[in-house]
Amino acid sequence: MTTSLRGVACSYEGLKCYHVLRLLADNDDGIAVFQPSLVEHEIFRFLRAIAVLPESTAAATSQPDLLGKYLNENVLAGTRHSMDVMAYFGKQSAVQHQLTVDGWWPRTLSKYIELDEEGVYALSHGSATGHTDGLRVVLFAWLTDTSFESKNVRERATYVLRFLTSLTSNVVCCLTKEDAAQGKIVAPSRDGVASDKKYSMSFSIQTAKVQEEKVTCLLKHDGGWGSMFEGGLLMPSNVVSLVMVKLDRNVRSKQSKEPFSDATGFAAWLTEVMTTHFVDVNCQLPRPWMASALKLNGAFPKDHLDNISKEAIESALWIDAEAKMLREMSEFRDRCIENAAYAFYVKIESPKKEETACEALELDIAKLRNWNLAIDRHTSQQLVHFQDELLQRITDVWSRSPSPAAPKGFWSSFRNNIRTYFTSSHNALLEVPILEEGNDILPLLNSMKEYLKHSYENWCRLLENTLAFPELAFHITRMVYMDMLPYVNVEEMVKNRKEEVIRDAFAGLVATKNHNQPSQLHISLKAHNAHRNELSYMRQDFDDKAQIAAHFEVAQTSPALRGRFVLPAKSKILFMCRYDDISVVVYVKERAGSMETHVKSFKKENELHTRTFPKETILCDFDPGHRLLALLHSTTAVEVYAFNESYKVLERVYAVNLDILRLQSPFIHLLVFGGDNHGIAVVDHLARLQYFFFRSKQMSTLVENVLVADNSKLVKVEGGAMLLLLTKTTQDTTEYCVLVQTMLTVDNTMLPEAELRLPISMDWSGCSVVCVNDSLVCFDPITTRVRMWTVDIVTGKTAWQLQRSQKTRGVENAMEAHPLWSLFHLFEKFPVQSLVAKSTSDSLVSGHLRLHVCGLANEPAISGLLAGIMQKLRGLNKNLAPLDLVADLTMHGSSAVPWHGTSVVMAKWVLELAGFVPVQICRARDNQLVLLKNGVEEASNG
Known part of the structure; x- marks a missing residue:
């Protein structure tokens, strides 16, 4: 049972998130397969949000026509309005976390976005004109972990990455903790990548x-x-299967369109439908339509809407600012504590790391001093001058320590004398980075381990106490709040919030009606055409009575429903079988005074093929191995038909006259058996059995008295x-x-x-x-x-056993399991530069793909991984210019990634977005072309 109003694509106009690319679609069997497509109504909603299309459409002009007009006027004319675009790529949890840290994840988005609605989503901020930062757009991948598995990564993750890199050259690579840890394990050396897998295999045959x-x-x-x-029958299958055939009302589905002149018309229609059908809402509906339906059903949330005011929105903004303050303060504290560990030599890596950590810590402490100055509060000098006392203590110990045993040689002796001169005679402080002293300083620091740890813990405790001051938190919250105000339109937020409340109330109304709906009939609202004020839907209704054959599978000891087939009411079922998801049904039915035979094949519940024979079949059987169907049409004539692999074609392959056997009609059993020498087994009314083999055209000996009649x-x-x-x-x-x-x-x-x-x-x-x-x-x-x-x-x-032994040489290249390995598949499949572009300058984005990753500690692993990808790409002898993943990698020390949007020409970018995915406009069915709209068949007006 589906859930109404599910996903971002079924949200509301004002939600600042747009599902622009969908990856999966259900095939004819109801199985989700990889079929990328643009979500047309979401594209138009996104273009309305960035002012490419007007908010309301005149009756004479549709959205596609307006888009075509915009592109003609701006692309051909060379209009240079620009916008900045940035992308986020990775697994869902990592992308959501990074967008939240960077301040892009909308507060209510988690309520609407679904984990299985994979694809690419867009977020927008500002406008192309009249805004200090201009128009900023974020595209983010929304991919489950399954899409990064080896069986899916070449299509799903790689396709999404191609989509993103075609629209921006700045991509934030979002890694989970597991991804970052895996990168450290699998990253190869810069000199090469892991060797490919090699196998050796041997076979032996034993009696x-x-x-x-x-x-x-x-x-x-x-x-x-x-x-x-009761009344069930076991049927041939590769699992234990049961079929139940009952005469019942048939349910037929029909696509239709309904025009509405106003919102009250929709409300009256929906209210009537909800009394007889379970309603699935799978599209966005206009706010007036939903509001009218709520009023008609006494569920309009008037009190809730009255509480939504400018003051309430500003209060909500303050709450958002407090939440952002807490995130920033937590990040600030963690960053200071991490860098202080290197500044106090609790952690020791390299002189470069020491110097970088001290510089970053000085900048953060300076920021803290400015915050305290703004609230007239003194900052502890011990917190500010964190290294003065420490370096003095180290210098004193350094000057009193005996000179290390000098190695032989003039220059070593000279360096040791210089050190003694400056530290003893002049008592000069050591300067950062003191680790440049090399192995001479390390034993000293080790001897001061307890003092350094104690000083570090005292400093961290002082930092925690300073940050816990309430007035400081209030001041930073106010700063964040004031920074947010210029970028929000309070009146627009009031409007969007009211629309959200109406949408949620409407979803609640539909859910309540569905919960109390005794009928099993469904109606699915598919699409709303704003241009025509028209609603497309799929509706189920009862039809004439029919035989409903329900198929059950016995997984353990109890049957479970797997599907239903609808057969004519006045038909006699002769045979039914199911193997995997293919079913074959044979039945006879009277027509014009005579009986005729019908053969149908199904894949799951979808009919694949139907063939009618003008004769009545007496006996029949099916062999799934050779896909052979044997029909005894008359007294002694057996015709054998074969299905093709798709079960959409049935052709005659053999004909057997049973007069050649030593049997007498009438016959009571007909069986088709498989194997290399396949054929039919026939039993006559005298309980005698004989085989006929198709390939050899031979007959078996006659077996007498194999059966006892009626027993x-x-x-x-x-x-x-x-x-x-x-x-x-x-x-x-x-x-x-x-x-x-x-x-x-x-x-x-x-x-x-x-x-x-x-x-x-x-x-x-x-x-x-x-x-x-x-x-x-x-x-x-x-x-x-x-x-x-x-x-x-x-x-x-006598039986034979085939034994196999297998050995593997080399190690599996675990690097290929990393999410960033999608970059290799991207440039393995696609060119670095667009084939449409005449030159690099003619491209929408440059070939310099700039990757952004958080966490300086991950830099060696990520750089090594990217170096391995580049080396493997060079082995393909492709033109990689100007691609250099390692040189264009940017590592960010903080958990947030600052804005690095790619500046693009707006009209050209919209053209690339709208034309990226080839659009399927028709589908072949029964020797006819069926027109498609947004990937689905056009609904009839009936």
């Missing part, structure tokens, strides 16, 4: 030990399936390689015995007999029996009692 022939049946389940399965059952095993002959024999007061005889199809060999025990409550004549793999199943449709046995058959024929 298997021949066992004595035997057939055993071990009971493994005895139970009942319940009254709802025996014939069951195929392993596609017909063996036949089980099941015959009821003795009976006592509680159980009866069934004799199991096993016959090999290839030569009529009879194997040792076995026995089954069944309770007398199971009527043997009405039971259906199937053998699936090693499970023999018997089901009584009246009592719904079921028994299952494990069948073990040993033929005694």
